[in-house]
Amino acid sequence: MIDDGVMRVIEKMERFQQDWSDSWNIPRGQGLLMHQLALAAGCRRLVEVGTSYGYSGLFLASAARSGGGVLDTFERNPDKIAQSAEFFAEAGLSEFVNQHDGDALELLKQLDDGVDFVFLDATKDETEDYWRVIEPKLAPRCIVAVDNTSTHPEQLGGFVRMLRRLEDFSSCDVQVGHGFELAVRPG
Ligand SMILES: C[S@@+](CC[C@H](N)C(=O)[O-])C[C@H]1O[C@@H](n2cnc3c(N)ncnc32)[C@H](O)[C@@H]1O
Numbered sequence: 001m002i003d004d005g006v007m008r009v010i011e012k013m014e015r016f017q018q019d020w021s022d023s024w025n026i027p028r029g030q031g032l033l034m035h036q037l038a039l040a041a042g043c044r045r046l047v048e049v050g051t052s053y054g055y056s057g058l059f060l061a062s063a064a065r066s067g068g069g070v071l072d073t074f075e076r077n078p079d080k081i082a083q084s085a086e087f088f089a090e091a092g093l094s095e096f097v098n099q100h101d102g103d104a105l106e107l108l109k110q111l112d113d114g115v116d117f118v119f120l121d122a123t124k125d126e127t128e129d130y131w132r133v134i135e136p137k138l139a140p141r142c143i144v145a146v147d148n149t150s151t152h153p154e155q156l157g158g159f160v161r162m163l164r165r166l167e168d169f170s171s172c173d174v175q176v177g178h179g180f181e182l183a184v185r186p187g
Contacts, residue, residue, distance in 0.1 A: 002035060002062045009091040013055050022080075023053050026121070026147060030177030031059035034119065034145055037182075041143055043117040044069025049104045049130050050122030050147075051075035054084030060119060061093040071097050072111060074104035074122070108133040115139060121147040124155035131159065141187025144169070150179025 002010075010028070017023065038046060038060065044067045046060050051073040061071040075081050081101045088097045100107045104122055108130060116139040120127050127146060138144075144163070149156050150173075163171045163183045171183035 001066055002032075002059070003092075006058055006062050006091045006093065009087050010055070010058055013053065013058075013087065020053055023055065025052055025055035027177045030147075030180065031056055033174070033176055035059040035063045037143055037145075038063035038117050039066055041116070041141070042067055043143065045112075045115045045139070046071040046117040046119075047108075047111065047115050047134065048073040048119045048121065049108070049134075050120070051084050051099065052077075052080050054087040056119065056121065057084065057088065057097065058091055058093065060117070061088065061091075061097045063117075065093060065096040069096070072100060073097060074100045074102075074107055076101070076103050105129055105133070111137050113137045113139075116142045117145075118142070119145045119147070124148060124152045127156060128159050128162075138185070139187070140185065142185050144171075144181075144183040144185075146181040146183075148178045149173060149181045150175070156181070 046064050048057055048060055051057055057073050064071045085099060088094050115137050118134055120130055149160055160181050169183045169185045171181060174180050174182045
């Protein structure tokens with residue numbers, strides 16, 4: 001459930017979106033879909049690489065709260081870290097979000113095992129590197145979403161092909177938002 005308090009912050013961010021030209025956030029439909037997926041699968045350990053101002057994080061943290069879990073989200077831009085912390089607080093979600101401040105490539109190594117939802121949405125050329133660190137930490141049953149597969153096919157095409165070759169995952173393209181790859185391991 002996305003409660004009224006969270007929706008108010010989502011709507012506020014949408015109203016003032018032009019103020020943050022470097023937000024690069026997903027559209028609302030994609031946030032809602034990922035929220036529903038995480039809810040349906042009962043995800044409790046959600047990870048996001050690329051917090052930006054926290055827009056997608058609001059949907060994911062809301063799902064984490066419903067599932068009795070937490071969102072670990074990674075960002076290296078100090079202004080975005082500070083601003084997203086304010087939005088999470090305003091939405092009443094702070095206690096369901098661990099913000100990791102710095103280079104995700106380093107910080108991801110400290111994550112505990114058992115991650116059951118991952119959203120990769122940071123530097124596209126680094127996506128395969130994030131994956132190498134996160135993959136061993138995934139729960140047997142898990143969901144992986146990779147943003148911008150339609151908008152950045154040159155950078156993400158090889159990674160998508162690799163995901164589709166994994167025998168234990170089922171992976172497909174979802175034409176919602178910027179187009180994202182959705183990989184599911186049934187466990
Ligand atoms: C596309 S934006 C994320 C948008 C956000 N997921 C949303 O939909 O609201 C990508 C973010 O990843 C951050 N980023 C890129 N590479 C990073 C890295 N190696 N470690 C941490 N953050 C990184 C950038 O600073 C940027 O804010």
